[in-house]
Amino acid sequence: MMKLSRTLVATAIAAGSIISAGAVASVNAAGVAYKDVADMLIAVMVADRSTYTKKVVQRLAAKEKVIKASEHFEDDKALPLPAQMFRFGAEAVADKTDKFTYSLLSLWPINKQNAPRTEIEKAGLKFVAENKGENYYGEETLGGKKYYTAVYADVAVAKVCASCHNGHKDTPKKDFKVGDVMGGVVIRIPMTE
Amino acid sequence: MSKTTTLWIVWFLFTLAGAGVLVGSMFYGGPTRANLLIGGTTSGHHQIELACGACHTSAFGGTEEIEKTCHGCHDAELEKAKDSHPMKKFRDPRNADRLEKLAANKCITCHTEHKPDITNPMGVTLPTDYCELCHDDVGKNRPSHKGLAFNTCASAGCHNYHDNKALYEDFLVKHAGEPNVAEKPIIKDYTEKIEIEAAGDALTLASQADAPADKVTDKSMKEWLGSSHANAGVNCSGCHAVDQKTPETIAANWVDKPTHKACASCHGLETTTWLSGKHGMRLAPKMLVETEAIFGLFQNKTLGPMRPELARLPMHSKVAHAELGCSNCHSPHAYKTEPAHVEACTSCHNDEHTKNYEASAHGRLWQDEVAGVGAKGSGVSCATCHLPRRWMEDASGYEEFLVSDHNQNFNLRPNEKMIRSVCMNCHGLGFSIDSLADKDLIRRNFGGLPSGHIESIDWAMKRVQEKGKK
Numbered sequence: 001m002m003k004l005s006r007t008l009v010a011t012a013i014a015a016g017s018i019i020s021a022g023a024v025a026s027v028n029a030a031g032v033a034y035k036d037v038a039d040m041l042i043a044v045m046v047a048d049r050s051t052y053t054k055k056v057v058q059r060l061a062a063k064e065k066v067i068k069a070s071e072h073f074e075d076d077k078a079l080p081l082p083a084q085m086f087r088f089g090a091e092a093v094a095d096k097t098d099k100f101t102y103s104l105l106s107l108w109p110i111n112k113q114n115a116p117r118t119e120i121e122k123a124g125l126k127f128v129a130e131n132k133g134e135n136y137y138g139e140e141t142l143g144g145k146k147y148y149t150a151v152y153a154d155v156a157v158a159k160v161c162a163s164c165h166n167g168h169k170d171t172p173k174k175d176f177k178v179g180d181v182m183g184g185v186v187i188r189i190p191m192t193e
Numbered sequence: 194m195s196k197t198t199t200l201w202i203v204w205f206l207f208t209l210a211g212a213g214v215l216v217g218s219m220f221y222g223g224p225t226r227a228n229l230l231i232g233g234t235t236s237g238h239h240q241i242e243l244a245c246g247a248c249h250t251s252a253f254g255g256t257e258e259i260e261k262t263c264h265g266c267h268d269a270e271l272e273k274a275k276d277s278h279p280m281k282k283f284r285d286p287r288n289a290d291r292l293e294k295l296a297a298n299k300c301i302t303c304h305t306e307h308k309p310d311i312t313n314p315m316g317v318t319l320p321t322d323y324c325e326l327c328h329d330d331v332g333k334n335r336p337s338h339k340g341l342a343f344n345t346c347a348s349a350g351c352h353n354y355h356d357n358k359a360l361y362e363d364f365l366v367k368h369a370g371e372p373n374v375a376e377k378p379i380i381k382d383y384t385e386k387i388e389i390e391a392a393g394d395a396l397t398l399a400s401q402a403d404a405p406a407d408k409v410t411d412k413s414m415k416e417w418l419g420s421s422h423a424n425a426g427v428n429c430s431g432c433h434a435v436d437q438k439t440p441e442t443i444a445a446n447w448v449d450k451p452t453h454k455a456c457a458s459c460h461g462l463e464t465t466t467w468l469s470g471k472h473g474m475r476l477a478p479k480m481l482v483e484t485e486a487i488f489g490l491f492q493n494k495t496l497g498p499m500r501p502e503l504a505r506l507p508m509h510s511k512v513a514h515a516e517l518g519c520s521n522c523h524s525p526h527a528y529k530t531e532p533a534h535v536e537a538c539t540s541c542h543n544d545e546h547t548k549n550y551e552a553s554a555h556g557r558l559w560q561d562e563v564a565g566v567g568a569k570g571s572g573v574s575c576a577t578c579h580l581p582r583r584w585m586e587d588a589s590g591y592e593e594f595l596v597s598d599h600n601q602n603f604n605l606r607p608n609e610k611m612i613r614s615v616c617m618n619c620h621g622l623g624f625s626i627d628s629l630a631d632k633d634l635i636r637r638n639f640g641g642l643p644s645g646h647i648e649s650i651d652w653a654m655k656r657v658q659e660k661g662k663k
Contacts, residue, residue: 071363072361072363072364074275075364090285091281091282091284094281094284094285095281101284101285101286103285103287112334117287117288117290118287121287142286142287142289142290143286143289143290143292143293144289145286145289147286169656169657169660169661170334170660186287188285188286188287190286
């Protein structure tokens with residue numbers, strides 16, 4: 001009896017969470033909310049990204065000055081930029097799976113290909129820049145396929161983030177400071193019908 | 194049987210036989226296959242156009258199966274070229290709308306084979322203003338580009354779709370103002386020695402040769418004893434009976450005329466690159482004109498080696514039927530590399546660029562180096578530019594070796610590919626760009642100065658200076 005009721009409760013909770021998550025119409029086949037999946041992914045991405053920036057670029061390029069970070073890191077025998085590191089990861093993931101994709105974008109992009117293109121990207125980047133600490137979630141249809149799309153703020157975690165961008169010849173904004181939102185990470189998960 | 198019925202039966206049998214021949218030659222090959230080509234192929238593929246199965250791997254696989262074969266042959270090269278538009282860029286769904294305009298995630302969107310009427314340089318079958326489809330707003334961030342026609346992006350020595358290693362903005366800035374000719378024009382990789390793992394101690398006596406007695410001639414013995422092969426301890430069996438150790442097995446496995454396969458046992462990277470290039474591609478694996486089928490009616494037949502008569506470039510008629518293997522350029526036994534640098538090329542090639550080489554500045558520098566007057570690496574032979582030395586990873590990917598890349602395509606088209614690997618050893622970037630954009634100068638084998646000027650470096654510098662002011 002005890003066992004049965006426990007199962008029942010568990011089922012009820014599961015059903016309840018599916019229904020409540022269903023309010024954002026967002027549960028994948030395994031029963032994990034799309035939002036949770038995206039939140040889990042961003043945690044890993046942010047951890048890796050800030051570790052590389054602080055422990056490698058900030059330390060070796062800005063503080064110890066033993067090596068530079070450069071867009072043309074192979075030609076210049078330098079460190080890849082944090083944004084490149086991030087993109088290489090994203091491309092390697094796309095080689096392995098089509099279950100999600102991600103990219104690093106900005107309203108003030110150095111690389112104009114990193115400007116927002118879809119409506120959600122535009123709205124999401126604006127939202128995370130204006131509402132510090134908050135994320136943006138939505139759904140969009142691209143190329144006939146439906147995606148769950150989450151946008152997270154990309155923050156200047158170290159001084160080098162701001163200084164490098166402010167000094168770059170292609171930047172449209174020259175007054176970034178530590179702690180500023182510099183852009184956003186966009187995660188897309190294709191939705192199963 | 195009435196006459197009509199007989200005629201019908203005869204008609205039916207002929208039709209059936211005709212259809213059989215058609216289907217058979219399409220799927221399995223044979224002498225009638227050439228008539229089935231649906232349109233001439235590009236100069237990149239014409240040599241292998243009768244090995245249909247090289248690209249059409251499956252009769253009903255559709256374009257996706259064809260795409261796989263593009264990647265199979267060309268991916269490594271694109272990666273080395275730091276491809277500016279790799280497939281992976283287009284996998285992100287945020288580019289879905291762009292892909293609807295132009296399916297840039299497929300090779301055959303831009304490179305469709307068998308369409309000679311619409312094939313532009315580099316085998317591109319799109320109208321030449323295709324850049325506009327995605328980059329129509331380029332003038333917004335690059336005022337210098339406002340109003341430029343989109344069919345000039347790639348035609349003027351400014352941009353390429355894939356390979357921009359020597360053309361990207363910061364590179365132009367970094368190398369602005371370089372002199373036409375460097376103070377010490379030396380091709381660095383030619384001052385080093387190509388190391389091949391030596392087989393053993395030098396062989397210096399004819400009695401050490403392990404060839405069966407009836408295969409030895411005075412001439413071959415004399416040539417071999419002075420060769421770098423003998424110096425490196427490579428005995429007769431090293432090439433004529435690979436991996437054989439005893440006199441019996443050497444005699445049993447003796448090959449009078451070893452093919453590239455024997456060379457590959459020591460010169461692996463040279464051979465694999467040769468098999469990817471214009472000289473060797475017909476001998477690459479799976480290049481079959483006929484495939485075994487129908488109880489032996491069709492046999493596996495390879496394309497066979499390249500012959501000058503098959504070339505689209507002008508060649509000397511007296512060598513029309515020569516069959517290309519390693520030994521055409523590297524004369525057997527002597528194995529000196531110098532003749533392979535120029536004489537081997539000019540013995541077949543007969544176009545203006547080749548004919549103008551000897552008297553050109555490059556040609557004279559080479560003659561000086563060979564004569565011992567010029568420093569090592571100061572001469573410029575045909576091979577310097579077309580089979581250039583470069584550091585290549587071996588198959589394991591862990592070690593790099595200096596090799597002479599025998600795939601001349603790797604360095605040839607678009608010709609800006611040569612800028613970093615070759616030209617900039619001795620020339621400034623601007624001079625190199627201007628020279629390679631001057632077709633007539635190329636015809637004259639660079640006899641003289643470039644007649645025009647490509648402004649890309651000037652524009653890049655102007656932009657940097659303006660940005661610096663703000």
